[in-house]
Amino acid sequence: MKTKDFSVLIVVILIVSMMIIPLPTILLDFLLIINISVSMMILLVAMNTKEPLDFSIFPTAILLTTLFRLALNVSTTRSILSKADGGKVIETFGSFVIGGNPVVGFVVFLILVVIQFIVITKGSERVAEVAARFTLDAMPGKQMSIDADMNAGLLSEQEARERRKKIEQESDFYGAMDGASKFVKGDAVAGIIILLINVIGGFAIGIVIHGMSFAESASTFTLLSVGDGLVSQVPALLISTATGITVTRAASDGNLGSDITKQLFNNPMLLYIVAGMIMLLGIFTPIGIFLTLPVAGVLVFSSYTMQRNMKQEDLRKEQVEMENVEEDIRNPEKVVNLLQLDTLELEIGYGLIPLADQKQGGDILDRIVMIRRQFAIELGIVIPTIRIRDNLQLPPNQYVLKFRGNKIASGEVYLDHFLAMNQGVDDEGIEGIQVVEPAFGLPAIWVSIEVKQRAELLGYMIVDPPSVIATHLTEVLKRYTYQLLRREETKELVDNLKETHPNLVDELVPNLLSVGEIQKVLQNLLREQISIRDLAAIFETLADFAVYTKEPRVLTEYVRQSLTRQITEQYVEEGVINVLTAGATLEKGISDSIQQTEAGVYYLSMDPQMSRKITEVLKEQIERVVKAGSQPIFLTSPSIRMYLKQFVDKIMPSVPVLAYTELEPDIEIQSIGVVNI
The missing domain is CATH 1.20.58 (Methane Monooxygenase Hydroxylase; Chain G, domain 1)
Structure with a gap:
């Protein structure tokens, strides 16, 4: 334990000891001066703090100073009643400050208590109570606002974490201040009681024990008691004032002096x-x-x-x-900064600005937060911050998603309309703007609010403009997710895994594989929408097989076979999977075309006529299944899976190609067609 920690413990122990051990009057004088000094110091600190959290220790300081003040009350009361002497400080307050008049002193004491107890402490307690309640109620909104600012590029992740921590500390601080103000209120009540005890008890002790006359006893002990009360209440008043200043410092830009000068x-x-x-x-x-x-x-x-x-x-x-x-x-460095590109950027026309303005009810920022969380959970990758900017050069209702400065998707939405998608209903009576739904390419109609209810009754699927943009962004980002995983992001994933699996990471990186080679394997998985969230299992497989090969595509196939449970859950519905099975002639045609280079790299070398024939057959089967309203899934042997995927990607990249070894043995496989050439 550090010396500072010991000093605080010793001070607290000494304060408690003061209530038990009699102290000489010279030491009491010294401690009373310290009490006044500490109170003044706390008041000045409260006046010069910019924010309440800058003085976060204040609730504990109130408790300790109150305890110190009460311990002094006990010690001074013991000295006054036993010796009829409270020391120089108390005598000065009883004679010089109030002119030796006990009635005036008693009135001044009561005024101080009323100011402290009813005016300052009561108000501070109420402010702290309301601030604590409002701060707690506003926490969810503030958290969402921080997430929105982070997605808009206004905050970094580190700054967002600091602001979230600050919000939590504010709630705790005002709650503690609400309780700490009770200490000050109790101290004021205790001051009145101690004064009455000193006056009445001292009057009796002066006559009975010290042999004083009635007038002498009343004058002596009343002056000493009132002086003791004033000595205690002046620091208490300073602490109460500091409490009020601290809890009422809202939206401060500097210390109290600068704020008053600047605003008043x-x-x-x-x-x-x-x-x-x-x-x-x-x-x-x-x-x-x-x-x-x-x-x-x-x-x-x-x-x-x-x-x-x-x-x-x-x-x-x-x-x-100027x-x-x-x-x-x-400065040429200012121009160089213009060369930096944002990874993801959403540009919107001026007509869509309300979607990004929370004051106007826009929630697109919150939806982007949910998209990033969805990708982290489903695919195990953190999507970079999507910066939102307005672009006056765009049509008012258009939005454009850019990846490293290049457009990868665009669409058009109408804020005062809803997108109605036909779910098989044959009705020509719905009027609106005929469009193609941007995410899935389905025919749709932008309908007005008046037509919306009728379209719902007819069975149309109704989607609001923010949902249209969010869905489009989600589908586009799924397509480009693997490109978002660069070496820096891969290194962050490796470092994050190293915190929980240090031995596994040390075995694999860089002894067996470099970060770049791991990146290629992870990109291959993401390209086919395979989650990399279970990074430990992926690294286990890479550590097992990287001894034999460094080819990323081959390693990817090994990793896929180790993720059978994950892949099975991804594509199986109610224990059944409907697949298009690769026939014997198709598998033979592909396997016979696989060649190996001198470096050990496998590639596909096929006759153009055969390649065209395979492509036509696959396209025919995919279109047949899509027209039937099903999701086409190809199932083949592990040896040709990645080569068959190359053909499928030319037709429809979203169609998965699975190997027999990638599925759990207890599921039911139903073939909806055999693909042969």
Whole structure:
């Protein structure tokens, strides 16, 4: 344990010991001065903090200072009642501060208690309570706002984590302040009770034990008790004021002094008005101008000085802006920054800006957050931040998705319409804008709000504009997911796995495979929509077979065979999978065309006529299954699976090609056709 930790523990133990062990009056004087000093220091810190969280230890500080103050009350009460002496500090407050008048001192003490207990502490407690409740209720919205800003490119992931942590700390802080204010309230009540005990008990002890007269006992112990109460309540009042300042600091830009100066005296003209009112008050009332003229003069001078300083500040800002512009023109590094490309960028026309504006009810940013989470769960890859920008050169209702500056998808939506897709209903009465649904290429109609209800009754599928964009983005990103996995992203995945499987990663990288070779294997899996979330299982397989081959395509086939349960669950429905089976002639035609280079790399060398024939047969079978409303899936032997996939990709890349060894043995395979040539 560090020395600082020991010092805090020792201080707390000494505070508790003060309640039990009698202390000499000279030490009490010293501790009372420390109490006042600590209270003043806490008040000044509270005034100079920019945000409440900058003084997050304040609730605990309130508890410790309250405990210290009560321990001093116990010690001073013991000294007053036993020795009729409270020390120099208490005697000074009882005689000098209140002029030796116990009645005045008692009234001043009550005023301090009322100010602290009813005005400051009660208000601070209510502010802290409401702030804690509102902060807790607003947490989900703030979290979504942070995710939206991160997706819009306004925040990095590190900044987003820091802001989420800050939100949690704010909730905890205001909750703690709500409870800590109870300490201050209890301290005020305890101060009144201790004062009454000191006065009554001291009066009796002075007569019975110290042999004082009635008047002498009443005067002595009343002055000492009131002095003790004032010594305790002045620091308590400072702490209460610090509490109020801390919990009421909302939307602060600096410390309390700068905020007051900036906001209260921001308009110099108002000071001229106040000065004029003060002068009129002195002229037309018995107060007289001798009192009002100096105040009005100070206000006029202050207003003039502020106006002059504001003009100088404006000139300075203009000069700085001009210098920055000139620096941007001269500095070649500023131009170099323009060469950087965003990985993913969504440009929208000005008519679609409300979709990205949360103040107008737009939720496209939240939908993008959900898309990124969906890809992380389903495919095991973190999609880069999609930056959203408005582009005035686009048509108002158009959006464009760019990948590293190049357009990969575009579409058009209408905010005041809904997309109605026909699900087999034969009806010509639906009027709207005839379009092709961008995600799946199905015929659809943009219908108005008035026609929407009728279309629903007729069996049309109704989709709102944000959902159209989100669905389109999801399908396009699935197609390009493998291109999003670059070496940097692969290295991050490797480093993340190393935290949980260090031995596995050390065995594979870089001894057997480089990061680039692993990247190619993962890209091959993602290209066919195979999730790489179970990275440990993938690395286990690579570590087993990388000893024999470094060919990424061959390693990919081994990895696929190790993910049989995952692949089976992906394509099987209710224990059954309907497949197009590769016939014997098709498999023989492909296997006979597989050649091997001197470097050990396998490739397909086929006669063009045979290649065209295979393509035509596959296209015919795929179209037949699609027209029947089913998902075409090809099933073949492991030796030709990746080569058959090459033919299928030319026709429809989304059609999966599976090997017999990639399916669990307990599932039922139903053939809906045999493909032969």
